[in-house]
Amino acid sequence: MKKGPIAQWRAVSYDFQQIWAHKPMRLALVGVLLLPLVYSYIYLKAFFDPYDNMRYLPVAVVNEDQGAVQDGERIHVGNDLVRELHEDSKLKWEFVSRTQMQKGLKQGSYYAGIVIPRDFSRKAVSVDSPAPLKGQLQYYVNESNNYLSGRIGESMIRELEDQLEQKLTHVYVDKIFEKIRQSARDLAQAADGAEQLANGTAEAARGNQKVKAGVDQLQDGMARLQAGAETLSDYLTRMNEELIKAKRQTEEPLNWLLQAKTHLHRINQILRQIEGGQPPVPPTNRDSVFARVESIAQNARESQAINHRSVRLMQELIQGHPELAEDPRAQQLASALSNNGERQSRIRDQLDQLRRGDFNRPENVRLPDVKELAAYTQKMEADVDRAINSIKKMDQLIRATSEMANGAGRLAEGQNDVIRGLNKLENGVVRLQTGLEKIRDGQSELADGLRDGVRDADKSLANADQKADTITDSVLVKQKNLHPVPNYATGFAPYFLSLSLWVGAMMLYTVIDLYQVLDQKPGKEPLTLTAGAIIGAAQAVICTAALVWGLGIHPVLPEWLYLFTMVMSFTFMAINQMLVALLKNAGRFVAIVLLMLQLTSSGGTYPLPLLPEFFQTLHPYLPMTYTVHGLRAALSGGDVAAVMKDIYILFGFMSAAYVVTQVYLRWLKPWMRRVSLPVWQKKTAA
Structure with missing residues (x-):
């Protein structure tokens, strides 16, 4: 005799009361609910926006520049650079000697070092010489201390190099314009002489x-x-x-x-x-x-x-x-x-x-x-x-x-x-x-030609400063971000949310002994499975709310984000339930292996074309691929159609896993019991 919905919810409520009545089970339930939150919140909090803390990253600067003389004027490009770095707060610049820099890099007190060599100014002003030379900044890094710090410092050094190059280019262009002015004056004199x-x-x-x-x-x-x-x-x-x-x-x-x-x-x-x-x-x-x-x-x-x-x-x-x-x-x-x-x-x-x-x-x-x-x-x-x-x-x-x-x-x-x-x-x-x-x-x-040349030179020298700026920075990159991502936390949230809810589903079926449920009288297991679904939905809501209200992540589609995380949680629970139902403890191991494969092939960190071919092949066949894509669309993309498409695909994974589980539980497992009952009895007796 089938029970009505009220009776079923009463049974589910009874199950929760039984779980809550036992302290170990109560702690386990709280742990299952909060474990996904711990995964997602802690990771995203730690990596919320590391570039915002670059001002605390110590970088050593060694100025050995001896200066140079150009047109009777003393030039100190190294000193000018040091003054600019004093005013720059993007990194924690520390001005030390070469010995102190080398010691600090070895001990890890400096994550990078910049040396301005002795001949930097001389090479920088050699543009007027028959054999011009490029000034070279020496960049030192010890990646054994921290690999990412080296990469981050290198990007900042590149930016510093670009700024310095623009400044020197501006100086060179000013000198060229001055020579053009002098040439124009000489042309005018030559024109007078020719006349x-x-x-x-x-x-x-x-x-x-x-x-x-x-x-x-x-x-x-x-x-x-x-x-x-x-x-x-x-x-x-x-x-x-x-x-x-x-x-x-x-x-x-x-x-x-x-x-x-x-x-x-x-x-x-x-x-x-x-x-x-x-x-x-x-x-x-x-x-x-x-x-x-x-x-x-x-x-x-x-x-x-x-x-x-x-x-x-x-x-x-x-x-x-x-x-x-x-x-x-x-x-x-x-x-x-x-x-x-x-x-x-x-x-x-x-x-x-x-x-x-x-x-x-x-x-x-x-x-x-x-x-x-x-x-x-x-x-x-x-x-x-x-x-x-x-x-x-x-x-x-x-x-x-x-x-x-x-x-x-x-x-x-x-x-x-x-x-x-x-x-x-x-x-x-x-x-x-x-x-x-x-x-x-x-x-x-x-x-006449010289007069025309003078007029052309005067015309070319009009707004010389503006033209020098244009030549120095001739390409102005106008970035148009279709769907901006404000910080690292927003960018990595799809990846860590997927990881957290998958781990939550694994832990759920570690706390709930699925076979103990299946050994109960007929009709009892669907009710307990319903309780598991409620726990999964609670995990999704708790994690999403913590990201939105706790970390300050602002999704473009908040309603769709909550819906999508619940569908994602149900899908992961269905897959883990299927693995445990079919393979028991081996299913839990397979779930861990499947998690590793999904983390590497979902494209949650590096773009898919950068991954090895094996993981690119796995990419379209794993559910986390679509959870990462759907969460990105809900958080920053704002593409409802993409969210709905990924929900449909997740429903496909979930339905397939649920059907396999039900087929196994309702038909295949009872049939296997009847066929191998003596064997089970022998094992029970043993």
Whole structure:
């Protein structure tokens, strides 16, 4: 006969009264209820937020930096870092010597150590050197003291390294910007210089144009001068030829003049004899004397004609070349020719008078006349000497005109060379003009480009400090946490809650002897199992309330959290009940092994991809996988659908375990009793 619900609850109440009536059972019940709480609360309390206590973690700092000099300024990066660490409270920084640090790491009084080496500043400022070096911070840790402290300290050192690197990078960028500013100033000066060069080149081009105009004028003048030199050379050549002809023509008159000189000398001797009272010229010599006088007169006339031609040529030469009028040698030659003509004319007249004189008649010979004639012949002799000297000077005139003609020829050749040089100079001036114009255009373009560079540099240097900050921290990571977890306790609560309730289920079936219940009369065991379910629900509610109200964990879905922990507790109880029902004490051992496998494969600590392949394979087949996932969704994820999905999966595990247990208890175990009753009796008897 089936009992109603009221009767069943009365039976359950009776069971609790029986348990509570016995002190050992009462203590065991309290222990079963509180054991999950102890597991979850103590663990989560201890690891609630360890990073919040980092300020108590002692880390040694050794500053051995000797500093450096940059741009005449003393730099101490190590001292700057120490000052910043004094103001930093993330870790417990203790500033000691290297010996104290090593001793503290060995003894465990320091969990990490930082050494700022001697050359840290020198390397830090070596960015301007041809071979820049990176400054190195030395990090010491003794993981044998505490592995996690080393990992935590390392993360903090990484953060410190990033901050220091940003600071140094900011300094480097500031220096680079300052160099860019200086380069911009240099570019501005270069632009001014290029502009001045362009102006100077333009001025040089204008001057070169004037030079070209002067060269053109010089070419024209040299061309006219060359023509005049060629004409002068022709005149001088012809004059030299005429003088040579005249010299040839005067050779015979010169001989005659020499003879006349001799005859005049003889006549003078005779006249002196007459003047001294000696007899006149003998008749035998008279004809000879008159013949000589006639010959001298004839030669004088011919010499005078030649002299007239020479004077005429000299006058034509001076008229064709007025510059010869200023030449002393030409003036001397013209004067000599003119005087020679006059002397020759006088000699000729005197000879004619002498020739007409009659020295044979004594009555014609008078002493005064003789004296006058002697003086006259002496004067003639002197004129003949001067005429001879004038004729001899023609050699000098010929040489002078020849030299002048040669000089005029060389002058013409030199002028040709000068003209060729002027032509080359003109070509060079033209090329120079073209080059100067190109240089001027290039310098103008250079000046414009430099001006553009200065403007670009000024534009680039606008907001230099802000740009330096951007370069120093060029990537700004904007974190968007879809479902933030405020602390370690919230993050590890799914893992420890699952562990606690599994242990609670194991302890429940250690306190409750399932086989003693099963040996009772039929209908009694379901009531006792109901009492066990109530205990499991109480465990879930107590643990959840302690986390929420005791530790201050704030779930996103509090109602679903309570519901989920109760379903989780029922599932774990069903599985443990199945193991104990089927395997008795061996089932408790299997439950412990199953707990270890679930703790390592559920992903409650490290992400699943970081686990070995074996545990990744077990992951989807164990219930704690879904309890961890569902608790995360209820605590911080806020995903109701995910919570419901995991509840359905847990119901599947729970139902399967319950069905296996019921099949075993209601059909398989009674059948096994009937088949093996004698065996059981033998064992009981034994």
